[in-house]
Amino acid sequence: MELDFALLAEAADTSIDGKLHMLGGGFDGVAIPHIDYTAPPMAIIARFSVDATEFETEHTLGFRLIRPDGAEKWIVEDAKLQFARPLEEWRRSQTVAIVRAAMKFEQIGKYEIHVYGDGVHLKTLDMHVAIVGNSEKAE
Numbered sequence: 476m477e478l479d480f481a482l483l484a485e486a487a488d489t490s491i492d493g494k495l496h497m498l499g500g501g502f503d504g505v506a507i508p509h510i511d512y513t514a515p516p517m518a519i520i521a522r523f524s525v526d527a528t529e530f531e532t533e534h535t536l537g538f539r540l541i542r543p544d545g546a547e548k549w550i551v552e553d554a555k556l557q558f559a560r561p562l563e564e565w566r567r568s569q570t571v572a573i574v575r576a577a578m579k580f581e582q583i584g585k586y587e588i589h590v591y592g593d594g595v596h597l598k599t600l601d602m603h604v605a606i607v608g609n610s611e612k613a614e
Contacts, residue, residue: 513580
């Protein structure tokens, strides 16, 4: 299983023909009004592909959040993926995984989202979090 791409978006979906539709995709920063802010859900998108030797076999994927202080938390762990056999045998099979996650930001700084396929770290998405506007938490 190979990771073709991974990115963050405000929202995403796929159509029945496999096309990816996203809104506000490709960002690497989040502006929050204060610490301990839970952001609206964002989409973590990853497209995986396999060749003919892996059609119709089960794979796993995971997304792990790393905070600026190094603390780690699974967003998704060991989710199951299965790739359908394409109509043309010469084609690679692809599937898009979209996870909607509402994240609570307890610190400012650089967060990382690690993308895993079959238990192997495949990519790191950086996400920079900063406070904008009035930095005092509303009472």
